[in-house]
Amino acid sequence: MIEETPQRTELSELGEFGLIDHLTKEIELINPSSKVGVGDDAAVIDNTGFQTLVSVDLLVEGVHFDLTYMPFRHLGYKAAVVNFSDIAAMNGTPKQIIVGLAVSNRFPVEAIEEIYEGLTTACKKYKVDLVGGDTTSSISGLFLSITVIGQAKEDAICYRKGASANDLLCVSGDLGGAYMGLLLLEREKAVYKANPAMQPDLDGYDYVLERQLKPEARMDIVDKLKVVDIKPTSMIDISDGLASEILHLCKASALGCRIYEDKIPIDPMTFSVAEEFNLTPTIAALNGGEDYELLFSISQSDYEKIRGIADITVIGHFTEDTNCFLITTDEQAIPLMAQGWDGLKKQK
């Protein structure tokens, strides 16, 4: 399961400047706003006429990823995409990233190259420029810090706040898959540890594995909403789990909500893997994180416009009262609670 790096060049052979040159020498800038990229004290970005959106995400080995089953290339790809998703959640377009990378000397240059391959593959796909970074040592482990810079017209930006009572809550795609992928990978890792001769049994699980290892940012949804002239009244991306994100939106707009269990979109494979693990699929969708779908609200008057867009599901609505309820298939109202992923609580 561990990606092999047959050639091994020590980091110290290249040094910091040599490594940065080596990793960035083929990077070409594609956005007109990316005036100057890697190679000076700062990157230069020309955003005249647009608002700049900026966000940072840290990915820490052993906390956010496990190199036993996460290939370096996928790690780089995912690190970029989860940042693009933050810009999508503001209704903006990602334009540049800056990469901070700290690695211990247990990693060869080839591993770092693969991370950069993942980063640049994601950048090409999303038309984003890698414009700078800092690469250094760590005493142990691998740390990735990605800062993303995006653009949006001032009146297009969607915040977490801004929704009104009765606005419809919508999600893109389907939920819970990334978490099921994680459970599968953890299971196979345990099997492998117990008996390294055992081959991992991951056949037929492609969809949920891809949800975990190679997520995508829903820029397509941002574009489709623009085409039908809908500006969400509030928006967030689903990184920590649906329940946690809904509560963020409710808190930001000082509203409550009703979410309908039978409306939550869940892929059949997520369903069957959840059953394999004796989990309720709804719980996986509510509390499993890392789906990177968009959760947003629209005015009821936009409902007809949204109906025609594939891959968007209305799952409930905001309420004037600040109670947040999940209405189950047997019509019970259960208070929504955030039991999603928490980077700090995980260590307990």
Place this chain on the structure above:
Amino acid sequence: MIEETPQRTELSELGEFGLIDHLTKEIELINPSSKVGVGDDAAVIDNTGFQTLVSVDLLVEGVHFDLTYMPFRHLGYKAAVVNFSDIAAMNGTPKQIIVGLAVSNRFPVEAIEEIYEGLTTACKKYKVDLVGGDTTSSISGLFLSITVIGQAKEDAICYRKGASANDLLCVSGDLGGAYMGLLLLEREKAVYKANPAMQPDLDGYDYVLERQLKPEARMDIVDKLKVVDIKPTSMIDISDGLASEILHLCKASALGCRIYEDKIPIDPMTFSVAEEFNLTPTIAALNGGEDYELLFSISQSDYEKIRGIADITVIGHFTEDTNCFLITTDEQAIPLMAQGWDGLKKQK
């Protein structure tokens, strides 16, 4: 020497969202360009009419700082300032920072609070807004990733390249002090380890200790150059040591240089501490890093304008030939070599 944190609140008591709320609740935005700060998927920055400058620096425990003698508050301050220095080196003005912080659970909330106190103290002093961040766990150690966003008018930006032969090379302030501060702290740490009852002997070393523990970004120099209407023909900040930075500038402009040993500004205390450690003060100035002074070039025709500015020293000039020489006090020409700090080679 270790800063005490008498009260200890576990990170897990607050959780990620609780901690971010706690750390950022009193942050007020002061720059008109900082439209929206902490609390959404991205910060919103309105840079209309200006170019955006962006840079990231990682600070890794055990590589860039040692918590035995670096108080958390100073760590936060320094982390912010070294990023401001990158923007100064582009002839720009820092406006916003975004903070990525990964900590293991050996750190209590109070330690993180102190880091934020340092960050916000620096932000207030330099009129910079802290507009976002990501706070998470690490398996071990403390990692800080600071992304700084600055502004400059397009024609004001100074790059590493752009110099011409015969342009004068100038530095601000004095050099080598931060490295002497580091050597002193390392010496006292070794004494303390051997005998914890011994009190550290740091009296009378204030200047070099402050250079190491609480450096400043030379925004004042950027301002003074503007006042006398000088735009440097190339510029960089001195983070890795004078020799290394000079070679960066020479390489970027495809030039060589002559630097005069007797012109390199060295504080008397740096001089005496260097002698205490049996080091040549010039070597400390050339190869000791972390002074965060500015190294820049100006056209010879600007010499009269610069003469009146305190704290700027002309140390040499660029040459058409690409040889880089230090001319010693006894008029020998020694090839300049970068033996500065290298974040990746240090581990060897």
